[in-house]
Structure formats: C-alpha cells, structure tokens
Amino acid sequence: MSRKLIEFRDVSFRYGEEQPWVLRNCSFEIYEGEWVAIIGHNGSGKSTIAKLINGLLFPQKGEILIDGQQVNEETIWDIRKEVGMVFQNPDNQFVGTTVQDDVAFGMENRGTPREEMVTRIEETLSAVGMEDYRFTEPHRLSGGQKQRVAIASVLAISPKVLILDEATAMLDPKGRTEIMRTVSNVQNKEDLSLITITHDLQEVVQADRVIVMNKGEIWDRATPREIFSKKDSLREIGLDVPFVAILADELKETGINLTKEPLNHEELLEDLWILHSQT
Amino acid sequence: MNNSLIIGQYVPGNSLIHRLDPRTKITVIFFFVFIVFFANNVVSYSILTLFAIACIVTSRVPIRFIAKGLTPVWFLIIFTFILHLIVTKEGTVLLEILGFKIYSGGVIQGFAISMRFFLLILVTSLLTLTTTPIEITDAIEEMLHPLKKLKFPVHELALMMSISLRFIPTLMQETEKISKAQASRGVDFKTGPIKERIKAIVPLLIPLFISAFKRAEELAMAMEARGYQGGEGRTKLRELKIEKRDMLIFVLFVFVIAGLFYFRSW
Amino acid sequence: MDITFTNVSYIYQRNTPFAHQAIKDLNFHIPSGSFVAIVGHTGSGKSTLLQHLNGLVTPSEGEVKIGEYKLTPKEKPTNLKELRSRVGVVFQYPEHQLFEETVAKDIAFGPENFGVPKETINERIKRVIPAVGLSEDMLERSPFDLSGGQMRRVAIAGVLAINPDVLVLDEPTAGLDPRGQKEIMEMFNTMHKEQGLTTILVTHSMEDALKYADHVIILNKGTKYMEGSPEEVFTQKDALKQVQLDVPEVIQLLNAFEDKFSISIPFHGQTVQEIAETIHSIVKDGVSNE
Numbered sequence: 001m002s003r004k005l006i007e008f009r010d011v012s013f014r015y016g017e018e019q020p021w022v023l024r025n026c027s028f029e030i031y032e033g034e035w036v037a038i039i040g041h042n043g044s045g046k047s048t049i050a051k052l053i054n055g056l057l058f059p060q061k062g063e064i065l066i067d068g069q070q071v072n073e074e075t076i077w078d079i080r081k082e083v084g085m086v087f088q089n090p091d092n093q094f095v096g097t098t099v100q101d102d103v104a105f106g107m108e109n110r111g112t113p114r115e116e117m118v119t120r121i122e123e124t125l126s127a128v129g130m131e132d133y134r135f136t137e138p139h140r141l142s143g144g145q146k147q148r149v150a151i152a153s154v155l156a157i158s159p160k161v162l163i164l165d166e167a168t169a170m171l172d173p174k175g176r177t178e179i180m181r182t183v184s185n186v187q188n189k190e191d192l193s194l195i196t197i198t199h200d201l202q203e204v205v206q207a208d209r210v211i212v213m214n215k216g217e218i219w220d221r222a223t224p225r226e227i228f229s230k231k232d233s234l235r236e237i238g239l240d241v242p243f244v245a246i247l248a249d250e251l252k253e254t255g256i257n258l259t260k261e262p263l264n265h266e267e268l269l270e271d272l273w274i275l276h277s278q279t
Numbered sequence: 280m281n282n283s284l285i286i287g288q289y290v291p292g293n294s295l296i297h298r299l300d301p302r303t304k305i306t307v308i309f310f311f312v313f314i315v316f317f318a319n320n321v322v323s324y325s326i327l328t329l330f331a332i333a334c335i336v337t338s339r340v341p342i343r344f345i346a347k348g349l350t351p352v353w354f355l356i357i358f359t360f361i362l363h364l365i366v367t368k369e370g371t372v373l374l375e376i377l378g379f380k381i382y383s384g385g386v387i388q389g390f391a392i393s394m395r396f397f398l399l400i401l402v403t404s405l406l407t408l409t410t411t412p413i414e415i416t417d418a419i420e421e422m423l424h425p426l427k428k429l430k431f432p433v434h435e436l437a438l439m440m441s442i443s444l445r446f447i448p449t450l451m452q453e454t455e456k457i458s459k460a461q462a463s464r465g466v467d468f469k470t471g472p473i474k475e476r477i478k479a480i481v482p483l484l485i486p487l488f489i490s491a492f493k494r495a496e497e498l499a500m501a502m503e504a505r506g507y508q509g510g511e512g513r514t515k516l517r518e519l520k521i522e523k524r525d526m527l528i529f530v531l532f533v534f535v536i537a538g539l540f541y542f543r544s545w
Numbered sequence: 546m547d548i549t550f551t552n553v554s555y556i557y558q559r560n561t562p563f564a565h566q567a568i569k570d571l572n573f574h575i576p577s578g579s580f581v582a583i584v585g586h587t588g589s590g591k592s593t594l595l596q597h598l599n600g601l602v603t604p605s606e607g608e609v610k611i612g613e614y615k616l617t618p619k620e621k622p623t624n625l626k627e628l629r630s631r632v633g634v635v636f637q638y639p640e641h642q643l644f645e646e647t648v649a650k651d652i653a654f655g656p657e658n659f660g661v662p663k664e665t666i667n668e669r670i671k672r673v674i675p676a677v678g679l680s681e682d683m684l685e686r687s688p689f690d691l692s693g694g695q696m697r698r699v700a701i702a703g704v705l706a707i708n709p710d711v712l713v714l715d716e717p718t719a720g721l722d723p724r725g726q727k728e729i730m731e732m733f734n735t736m737h738k739e740q741g742l743t744t745i746l747v748t749h750s751m752e753d754a755l756k757y758a759d760h761v762i763i764l765n766k767g768t769k770y771m772e773g774s775p776e777e778v779f780t781q782k783d784a785l786k787q788v789q790l791d792v793p794e795v796i797q798l799l800n801a802f803e804d805k806f807s808i809s810i811p812f813h814g815q816t817v818q819e820i821a822e823t824i825h826s827i828v829k830d831g832v833s834n835e
Binding site: 041042043068142143170172173174175199201202238239240243244246247250251253254255256266267268270272273275276 | 575586587588692693719720721722723724725726727749750789791795797798802803805806808817818820821822824825827828829
C-alpha cells in the first residue's frame, strides 16, 4: 500500500471546557492518491475533521500527523501548503476582486514570484474550466463557478491533499455536477489525495473509501458498495439512501438475486441484463 | 441580474487616461488641485481649463457621466458665485437688483472662484471615472509604502480596502434580500411617519450585521487556510508600472505648470 | 386564492444600459388549493416570479391576479399589506431574516405588523411551534443560540404565524442534511393538506416536485417552457434535456431500462415496489421464454 498521508490517532475535540465533545476518539488513515469521502448528518463532526487536518483547530486529545509531521502551532504553515481546503459558502472564501486575484491569493501569501503566478493561474483555471473568466468579478459568477475558482486557488499551491468541506451544499444541481466533474478530473490528472465531506450519498460513489460519522464518532468505514448495502442503519443516523439502492432491495424482495450491491443505474441494469439473458 | 452593479462611478474604457498608472493620475491631480489656486487671469485659467478638457476628451468618458458626477455640486458652484457677487464691492457698479449693487469686481471674483471649484471637481471626478477602486487601492498602498518604516499598517489598510470593495456587491444583494423578506413579513420601509420608518430599519440592520460578522469569520478562516499570515514576505500579482505614457503626461503637466506661472499676473 | 399571470414580463433597471429581462410573457393559472412546483435553473426567473406573488415587484407588462388583488404596471394594490398577510413567503435561507431577542418575539413579528391582536398571536405561536417540530421551552431562548436547522424552523414558524392562505416556498430545504430536508418537506406537505393551503414550491429538486406537487411549471430563461402534471412533464426527457434539466431518478432508471431491454415501462406514479415487480416480471419472463 502507498504512503500514509494523514493519520488521526485517538483524536478528541471540543470547543471549550464546558462544551460537549464534537469528536470522540477518532482514529483513521488516509493514503497518498486516495479519495476518501466523509459522510454524516449536520453536526456529526465531519467538518471538524477538516478543520483539524488544516490546523484551523487543534485537538484536546490525541494527535494528527500529516505526511509524518504533527499538526501544531509551529507546523501549521508547512501543513497548509500540503493541505488545501474548499469551504461551503462560495462567497465567504472568495478574497480577490477578480478571479485571477483570488487564485493568486494563496501564492502571494507564500511569496511565489510573479511570473510563476501568472503561469499557475493559467494552468489551474483551465484545469477547472474557468480560463475564460480571469478578469471576472465574483458577483458576476454563479455559485458553482465560484467554487471552481476556489478549487483552482487551492490547486495553484500544488498541495498533496484537497479537502472539499461540503463544497456543494449550497449549489444548485447544475453547480453540483460541475464541481463533482471538476474534482474527479483534477484527481485523475494531478497526484492528489482527496477528502470530500458531504451528507449526500450520491457524492460518495466515486470515492475509494467512505468514513461514516455519527455523533462525533466514526460509525463505519467501508467501500461505497458496502455502505450502500446498509440502508436501514444509514437511515437511522439521518442519511438518505440512494434510489438505486432502494430499488435493488425491492428487487431482492421480489426474488431477484443481484450479484452485487449496485452503485448506479448501469451496474443494476447490467446485472438484470445478465439475469435476463441467462437460461 | 446584478451585472448592473458598478462600484463607485468607474466607466470601463481603454483610453490613454484609463491605462495610465493610477499613481500618475493621483500625483497629477494632487498638483493640479494645488496649482488651481495660482490661476488669476484669463490666460492662466484658460491653460488649466484646456488641460482639463484635453484630459476629458482623451478619456472618452461620455459627457453625461461627467455631468452626472457634477450634479451634486452645481448648487455649491452657483452658491459660491452668488455669494461673491453680493459680498465683493470692488470695481464699478454694473447694475442694482433689489437694493443690492452688483460690482464688476464681484462678477470677476465670483466667476474665478466658481471656476476653480468647477475645475477641481471635474479633474478629481475624472480620476474615479477612469480608475477602478482596486487600482486606487493599489496606488495608495504603493504611495504610502515609505510609511511602513514608521510602523504604519500600509498592507493591512490596503487589504481591508480591497476586501471591502470585494464585498460591497455581496452585501448590497444581501440588503435587498433581507429587506424583501422583512417587507413580506409586513414591514413598511417606504411609507408612514419618520419614527416608524426608523424603527423599520432595525429588522434589516440586525440580520445584516449578523451575516456580515459570520462572513468575516468564515473569510478569516478561509484566508488562514490559504496561508495568509500578514504582509511579511508576500509577493503581489497586481503590479503597477510606470510606462512611457506616464512620463509623457508628466512632461506635459510640467509645461502646464510652467505656462501657468509664466502667464499669471504677479 | 386563485393566482393568474397574464402576459407578465419583468425588466430589471428598465431604461438603463443595464436593463435585463427576468421574465417574459408569462402565462399560467394556479387554482386555489393546489400544490405547484416551479422548477428551473438559477437565473430562469423563478425568484422574480416569486416576488410578484407578494407584491415585492410589480410587472413591467401584463397582469398578476392573486385572489382579488391585482398587480399591473400602473397600479399596485393600495392594500399591499393585506396581500402580504395572505401570501406567506418562506425565502431561501429564511434563518437570515431572524433578528429578535427571543424565538417567541421573532415569530410574533409578522402577525404584529399585520395588526393581529396579542391573544391571537399567542394562540398561533402555540399552534405553529409544534407544527414546525420545535418545543415550547425554546420560545424564550435567543434564536441565535439554536442550530441552523432549528433557526430555519423558527423562521418558517414566523411565516406560518401570519396565517396565510397561500404559502410560497423558495427552496426551503437548501443547505439542510437529508433528514432535515425530508422532515421539512413532509411538514409542508401535511400543512398543505390539513389547512387547505395553496402551496407554491420553487425548487431545483425534481424528486420533490414529483413527490409533492400536483402541477409543475418549468421555467427557462424567463419564459414558461413546460407545464402539466408531474407525470406529464417529467416523462418528456428530451425536452427537459434540451434545457439541461434532469428528470427524477425513477424516470431516469426507467428510461435506461428501456434503452437496454427495448421494453418500455411507462411511468404513472408507481411506487418503487410496483416498479420492482414490473422489472421482475420482465426479467423473469425473459428467462422463462427462452
């Protein structure tokens, strides 16, 4: 197996002494080049994980290692070079007055020479399909376009990990598709680990692994296919089961034996087709 | 829907004046404001007026935009003129209205002073008409640079200005949204006694403040996540460059100053 | 209240270089008591349409009739406030409109503005609080101490306390997690049925439109693109595809099934179980035929 990039060792976090624990004894690893989806309902602690990885928060118990380096006050600036984050609200993370200024912001902070910035801006904007908008002001962009710019801004500093913290939650379906397509494109091209945090089970299908959070604890970790087969327990913790999984269950009820838990329509239909053509 | 939003009065364009370095424009205007007070005869006023007209023509900003910028000050200009007309008692009496004697000196004085006023406003509004607010911010940051040695937070000030500019449209949209939501809950912003209307602003202001604070908090977090740790060791994408055209304008302007001082009456 | 749009157009910043036509020649009729979904992309004119329903804007051309209230380019009803007390609007992210010190005061804000007597307001608060799934011990708390989902419910309660006949919902579930989304939609659906409301749901979610609405209007670039029952509208996949709108997932699957098996299963609102049985018989029949 490839290199461990992120490691949580028994991490617990709360906002203050008197406050309840937001995360309790969480341990997990994320490897180089892997796509991990973290799902859970609102308040399950999933976004706290993202902020801990980036050193925006520090745990009270346990430790977090990024590429072997412990996250603490001294290392955060190095770690933020390795870990880029896209947040939920497209407006509240757009710093620049135009698209290219926003992409430049992270590089400016790191003292990147101007010539290099110009080339990186071009590269990353075309990676997210926003090359025609270099001089556009944020209020002329749609939510999905702003989020794509946010992804470009992160890519510009060539991080090892990209975290999308509910980056699609405030978008319309078109924007959501845009982002999911952009993300899988980018992950294919660049050598990037990806952490997508979401409450939408549709968005975990492409991930290699899924971590399910509930009430501040890791409730399950599995492949998307395994997760899809645990419908009743997913409903119990407030998550929505995708239609294809529901239909698969109903089909099983009628006596059809599917060979595997389908992740999408194609897989289900293929399975049915094989059944159909068998004698 | 929001494409109409223009911050300040910037009129997009690509004229020589638009493309000048904002520092050039600010410097020239600064000195222009200064030397206007030295004009004291027909020739010296004509030189300045010609310069201003030349700038406007080159900028290709439609006259109606310039006129619009002047509307709030017309009153002041006319008021100044009338004031001088009444108060100044030099030269010969030209006519008498309602017991007030109008002197020739008053006419000249009034004309001169309101002309100064007019030129000042004309030239400064040309700056905002041809320069984006962010360019002005960049120029101010550069020009205040020496103050850094005195621990003056030049970078922070410039960043604050640019973030404010960035968020003006966002907050305007938000204001509209919240005022509509409250109007739909029966708040009347437009009619009723003044006291009631002031009270109606509370349900608008509180949500706006709360949302602005939340935005600020989230923005601060996003900036931190993207490695922002102050102005130290930062590079900049936006670059100001003095070009040939800037030098040209400076030379021309020096001639204007020289001409003014040569032709003014001492 | 019946709602009728006749040749309605709306232009933002008319007579300026920035003029922008948000809706164009819109015609439709919503009978009292129906549940209508208005679907379209961002920028299709949905929110402009919605604002007409509350007299927040008046049409640039044409006529909007809401019950006995009439909006035309020339006349705005003098009793605009009365109209607003009968048409409640839950705006997108309604929690952003909260401002009072306590939950109770915020809920009472709307009815107070409309001059509802205090006792009546208190009765209404008692009624709406459980309806939106909050408990009475929250009434004296500050709305800003609540979770995002609870704040949303308080804001919704504030609109319900106005006691409207027409309820306009602008993406009421945006930003909530799946459980929250479902609870909120179920809540509106129950209210719609129990109180005989006219409900207008502006949404991106084809699934919600299919599940709750009895009439769907599809907007595209400010004009009405399609209209009809959910079954009628959502089975026209090519027409929807042309404006880049998805069909609900059930229908997507049935379409894909038809492509693969060359057997069509027409959709007429079957349950998942019924669909599974139909698929079963096709798949198994195929097996027995061979």
